[in-house]
Amino acid sequence: MINTLPAVIAFDADDTLWPNEPYFRDAEKEIIKLLERYYRGDNLLEHLYQQEIKNLHIFGYGAKGFSLSMIESVIELSEGMVNGAEIQKIIDLGKSIMTYPINLIEGVHETLEELKDYPLMLITKGDLFDQESKIARSGLGDYFQAVEIVSEKNDETYLRLLQRYNIKPENFWMIGNSLKSDVLPIDRIGGTGVHIPFESTWQHETVSEDHAAEHNYHELQSIRELPMLIEKHIA
């Protein structure tokens, strides 16, 4: 059924349908406050980021790995002086990232409603359980004929998914806030990527302007503009 229509429209979830990145950044701010007792150096944010990247090959993306990395950073930067209550505070910050109420980004609900006659997919990366929980909390699950939670979003991942669902690349649209994960790979495999920037982008997801300029994709200011863009290119 999914390939009888001329376009399959896939959406990223975090920071495309609902805000997510701000919860991580707010948690980092709290952690930095907590660290001020122990560590006077510069570039605390950079320290936290480097620890996360160092652990990525063991933990993958998501709030649980983030929490563990933050704990490691705080132990290291406090030279082991951090106390139990402070570690518990970091775990609680992690839990709050895993349970926050989902508030849809402006225009999301109306746009999905407008596009609901197309086969819609959700493709998101991160912790399996956490992503499923967010989708359930969002109340949007029924809009999507397929939900795919993946550990990495690269050309290979998308090609595997297109094969699984028997979708031709030229019929595949992917909409997301990350050029690196949602948009540029789609151009490389022959689909149509639509970039809708969000207010903040995780450092790991940024790409250079030169790199982006080598690719073709659409850029929208708001998801509200999506139905018109799709209509213009299809039918």
Place this chain on the structure above:
Amino acid sequence: MINTLPAVIAFDADDTLWPNEPYFRDAEKEIIKLLERYYRGDNLLEHLYQQEIKNLHIFGYGAKGFSLSMIESVIELSEGMVNGAEIQKIIDLGKSIMTYPINLIEGVHETLEELKDYPLMLITKGDLFDQESKIARSGLGDYFQAVEIVSEKNDETYLRLLQRYNIKPENFWMIGNSLKSDVLPIDRIGGTGVHIPFESTWQHETVSEDHAAEHNYHELQSIRELPMLIEKHIA
């Protein structure tokens, strides 16, 4: 292609193809040793288990949630006295569970080789990234036409997978060490479950004998007996 043969054979991974549970139990022993400085009460293992279960609705299954729960337990039971080096030790134990070398259970490789003309699947629950990493480290990935990592293994999960792959329940075999997750749901949805007990079973995965007795399933001592069982029932 997957349903042109009379049987699709799906395997659980942890403690069915390779040992996993012993790494968690060994980590718990280390954590209990570490706690002895701070806590003299009984039932330490039960405390650790209860914390894990309490967090299951936020963390789901897997080594990252386990690590976070262990840290919480140790903070609580030490009344916040645990130090940074000890917390780091728990994180390192968690990391060792996420990176241990995969040693196949005796007979696994030969059995998969014997059964490779059937469509084989792998269905496992836990952390997405961690499970993918274990499958890659096992070197068994190529045996499986489909790999599904799920957040929970219940009747609903299996029915969804059978629908996705267009498999009739009567053609579906599932092989695993957990009666609760791998075997009893398969009987309930009309498939064939095969139980191969492993040396240890996580408390959360145990079922009462009475509950098990209400179901039909095969029980094998070793995965080596599987090809003969399947041959007896198919062909």
